[in-house]
Amino acid sequence: MxxxxxxxxxxxxxxxxxxxxxxxxxxxxxxxxxxxxxxxxxxxxxxxxxxxxxxxxxxxxxxxxxxxxxxxxxxxxxxxxxxxxxxxxxxxxxxxxxxxxxxxxxxxxxxxxxxxxxxxxxxxxxxxxxxxxxxxxxxxxxxxxxxxxxxxxxxxxxxxxxxxxxASDMVRRTTLKTVRTVILVCAILGSITLLLVVVWILFNRSRRLEGEKATSLSAAGGNDFSYPWTFTPFQKLNFCVDSILECLKDENVIGKGCSGVVYRAEMPNGDIIAVKKLWKTTKEEPIDAFAAEIQILGHIRHRNIVKLLGYCSNKSVKLLLYNYVPNGNLQELLSENRSLDWDTRYKIAVGAAQGLSYLHHDCVPAILHRDVKCNNILLDSKYEAYLADFGLAKLMNSPNYHHAMSRIAGSYGYIAPGK
The missing domain is CATH 3.80.10.10 (Ribonuclease Inhibitor)
Known part of the structure; x- marks a missing residue:
């Protein structure tokens, strides 16, 4: 059969x-x-x-x-x-x-x-x-x-x-380690009193520096950047939130879309990443794109799907961190009227198809991108294709799947396939 x-x-x-x-x-x-x-x-x-x-x-x-x-x-x-x-x-x-x-x-x-x-x-x-x-x-x-x-x-x-x-020895070893940790903590607590003055001075200094930094970043985000930040990496990253915020300048913008603006960010250690700053939403409009990208890209890895490194957020601003793909997107490549040989065209088409095939057939549950277009296909220096922008993506078994499928999907430049 x-x-x-x-x-x-x-x-x-x-x-x-x-x-x-x-x-x-x-x-x-x-x-x-x-x-x-x-x-x-x-x-x-x-x-x-x-x-x-x-x-x-x-x-x-x-x-x-x-x-x-x-x-x-x-x-x-x-x-x-x-x-x-x-x-x-x-x-x-x-x-x-x-x-x-x-x-x-x-x-x-x-x-x-x-x-x-x-x-x-x-x-x-x-x-x-x-x-x-x-x-x-x-x-x-x-x-x-x-x-x-x-x-x-x-x-x-x-x-x-x-x-x-x-296994029994492992339990004893863990218990011994716990006892040693308790002793160490007690010793540290005993010396806290001697450090209170230093901590107070450092605290006041830190508040002053944060105020100065919020002023210097006002062009990028106004008072939005002064709120406390949460930084969640999905792998070991050798940089901090401050290094990311310093790169959110107009001269570093490499793209804008319906969900936000994307910056090229070079970290102090030489790493280059892409940072998407999502547009602000109203109180009545949930940040679906932010949650969708984290839920989808945070748990999948494929050579033809852009890699989500982590995310940063505070009370007002949401940032998504990706691997930097240096050759822009397919729409830019086509609009520049560059002469592409058929081997390169074939390579781009196969790469995009392999990414979609992985989402539809190898992910459990299957993932629907719902916004595949030239702007959302990134290209590296060797014209390897990467699917990006999962803000409208849905898991097949999500609670609101049937409701979401009844609504029009896609953004400007996207045409859904006919039934």
């Missing part, structure tokens, strides 16, 4: 999963979560050679995970077997899932070693909590950055960075 996607979740299905599911050889996504399916996972699953996502979570499947699961080398998005009754050890064949990005085996009865998971070099998300795994945690860069919540509820698992440090 040529069926490519099948979602039967939350249907109160019972009984065993039929072996005939293996006949759906064209399936790339199979979702059977939140039912009452039971029994073992049929070995015919190995016939689903085009499967990229398999979600069997929150059922009553039992028995061992069949070794045939490791034959599904096409699994690249996710494998979710959580909330079932799987038992036994992980099959060595799972080492074949080298393209898998997300794996959830939590809340089962699995036991034994997890060394086979060290071979899954593409993992970005892992949850094996609340099983009975034991032995050493693999020494890989991914596992070294993994949160302890990802393998909680497995008391026999041991770290192996410094020999074998078991």
């Amino acid at each position: 040529n069926l490519e996607q099948l979602d039967l979740s939350m249907n109160k299905l019972t009984g065993e999963m039929p072996a005939s599911f293996g006949n759906f050889s064209y399936l790339n996504k199979l979702i059977l979560s939140r039912n009452m399916l039971s029994g073992p996972l049929p070995r015919s699953v190995q016939n689903l050679q085009k499967l990229t996502m398999l979600d069997l979570s929150n059922n009553r499947f039992s028995g061992a995970i069949p070794p045939e699961i490791g034959v599904l080398s096409s699994l690249s998005i996710s494998l979710d077997l959580s909330g079932n009754r799987f038992a036994g050890e992980l099959p060595e064949e799972m080492s074949g899932l080298t393209q898998l990005q997300s794996l959830d085996l939590s809340s089962n009865g699995l036991h034994g070693s997890i060394s086979v998971l060290g071979a899954l070099t593409s993992l970005t998300s892992l949850n094996i909590s609340f099983n009975n795994f034991s032995g050493a945690i693999p020494v890989t860069p991914f596992f070294k950055t993994l949160s302890s919540n990802s393998y909680a509820g497995n008391p026999s698992l041991c770290e192996s960075y410094d020999g074998h440090i078991c």
